[in-house]
Amino acid sequence: MNIKKSEYLLEPADIIWNNLNPYSRQYRDIYGQKNDFFQEKLNVFVEPFTKCVKDIPSNSQVTVCELGLGFGINLLLTADFWKSMPKSSRLNFISIEKHPVKQADLKKMLRFFKADNKDQFIANYPINFRGHHTIWIQKNVKILIVLDDVASALSNLDAKVDYWFLDGFSPAKNECMWDNQVFKKIRTLSRPGAKALTYSAAGKVKLNLENNGFKTKKTPGFGKKTEMLTGYLDEKWLPATVTETDFTIIGAGLAGLFCAEALSRRNIEPAIIDMGTAGPSFIPQLSVFPLLAKTAEPQYRMSLAANEYMESAPGFFRTGLTSVPDTEKEQKRLKIICNLLPDSLMVETKENHFHFPRAGWFSTKAFEKELNLEKKQVNITKLESEGAWNGYSDNEKVFSSQNLILATGSNLELLPDQLEIRKIKGQAISVDTSGLNRVTNSLVTIFPTVKGKSVVSGTYENSSALQISPENTKVLHENAEALLGRSLKIRKEWVGLRASSRDRLPIVGQAPQWAALQKTQRVRDIKFYEPGLYYCLAFGSRGATHARLYSEHLISKILGEPCALGKIEQAILSPARFFIRNQVRC
């Protein structure tokens, strides 16, 4: 793989192999004890952990945070153990890594490792760009890999941790990992009674644990190590329990369906209500590719993560997408971005186009079929809160629910003006094609041939009139013919409304109490939220790329799990951001 350096990417682990024993050139240290690698992980981390959690009550969730993913051995062993746990108990495994190992090294290491979930892990192993990567390797085991420097990763992490696996390179070789600042953050993120396990018995580690409120205990070490440390907060530890199970989602477009998927993964069946007029989510082919810029700001990195998360979605077709720049300026912009990313994400073709090998297209219909959830067809016209959220259609009560997610797309009737959502009209057509095998994106987007047809889409109009305009059809048709260099017969037309926010980024999170926001200057200072009310909205022209990860994030946040997005990214999507910005400006 041709790795190009940038802020998007982290430097991968530089490994020297001594038979099957990896050695890090960056840290001048071994990854584990020679020839006893797996046994050491079991002995130091996994077995002590399993002893403590094996009898937890059903409906519990336990969160482990490992510093130093390495080859994912702790993660795989812990997940493997979790198969023996009741289906209703969930494991959240966070792992932080600054120098992720390359896939080839990962495969080499895991070649002789026996764990059922190893292939799933290798297949979903993230590309080395900075940020949060969510992976499911078993139904009740969620993996959150945070690729970043440990201090930034912990600062941005939104999680409450029960067990810390401190498995970085040795304190003498990797001082930053064992710094007091890191232990301060560990303490802040710990649940009452949390434990820290480590192979190290270094004085600095003991001191930093104790300085931050952990009691410590030395026990016999593994192999060549005479001792190892355990730290614990001297309080009773009880696992978190999952209490929120009553959910209603209004809107069964991409956003609503992905929220439903995230809930059903956790064995929660939400009630889904839709008025029945299929929104733009049901245009048969929607492009999936990341929103990128020349600077690796968080909104672009999380778009990459969202694209990555889509790859495992039923209904996603990884055909690749080729961007054909229509201006010199766009050509230059894409070239700069391309130079920042590895070829596996973006590569310049010999025609000077830009290809995204991991992109593709999505069929909401195929996804919905796979999800197989029941929808209730009603137009909700009024909401009221009386302990629970009640929804009405023409004054007739339709539902009452503790948790309500509004995923209503461009229908703004139930939404407050403070969200500042506007409607952008768009059209699509389908045309006869043959043999198109990738998405092509230029002035219009042309999709691969399915049953002799391709969707062509890409008009943008500041309008909320849901009528097909012949001029827009003409634009789509002519541009598609110009791009493919042949005449095309139109078979079908669609018109739809995109919901777009003021900064064109989605709106995802709990509804704030607007009246209580008057003096709030920053999103992170918001104190008062509407209990049980959430928004998953404003996906603009990128719903198929972003809605799955951001919905997964919303559900993880509601259920008190480690969040799929960091605190910075959450602020970027906050429903209160425009209100606060307006206020700060005044």
Ligand SMILES: Cc1cc2nc3c(=O)[nH]c(=O)nc-3n(C[C@H](O)[C@H](O)[C@H](O)COP(=O)(O)OP(=O)(O)OC[C@H]3O[C@@H](n4cnc5c(N)ncnc54)[C@H](O)[C@@H]3O)c2cc1C
């Ligand atoms: C022409 C066109 C082409 C596009 N192409 C792409 C593309 O290639 N790639 C891409 O990523 N995105 C594309 N988009 C944008 C994409 O379609 C949206 O981002 C996405 O569909 C938004 O999903 P959603 O679930 O938020 O909204 P919607 O799909 O609008 O779903 C909202 C649902 O809520 C229901 N609803 C609303 N209010 C109520 C109520 N009060 N009671 C009951 N039900 C209610 C509606 O009936 C609807 O089913 C395109 C959009 C258009 C218009």
